[in-house]
Amino acid sequence: MTLADVPAVSALEQSLFPVDAWPVQMFFDELAQPETRRYLVAEGPGGIVGYAGLMCIEPIADVQTIAVVPDREGRGIGSTLLTELIDEARRRRAADVLLEVRADNPRAQRLYLRFGFQQIHIRPRYYRDGVDALIMRLPLVPEAATETGGEPPTEGNRP
Secondary structure, three states: OOHHHHHHHHHHHHHHOOOOOOOHHHHHHHHOOOOOEEEEEEEEOOEEEEEEEEEEEOOEEEEEEEEEOHHHOOOOHHHHHHHHHHHHHHHOOOOEEEEEEEOOOHHHHHHHHHOOOEEEEEEOOOOOOOOOEEEEEEEOOOHHHHHHOOOOOOHHHOO
16 A cells, blocks of 8 residues: 555545544554554555555554455455465564454454454454454464464464
């Protein structure tokens, strides 16, 4: 994602998440922190069809946002974006990737489960409309390695 993408991403954000949409300035603020953030867009023939962002402050990476326009769902765009975020978390040496997902969004929950995320907690009434958030975690470093001070996996030795 570049600064030039922000107006289109913000417009998508407003239409996809009308209750919980980020203000446009938040995207600019996030892009201004490349040392701890990575944001991506997916483009189709008509423009941006998805976007995603990651914050990584070692040892934790957190998926800040991920979205795909409804008429492009089911085509692997969300999976591709999530794969890129997880790869970025590994490059930044994160031990875990965390995310929040709406309790009433089973499609997104299934995507995260396919990637190996596990629900670890619930944040009651997290969203503005009162819906709970499920907190999910994907360990990137085997438990034994973190307990013994082992090195996180690199591109050549992924779990």
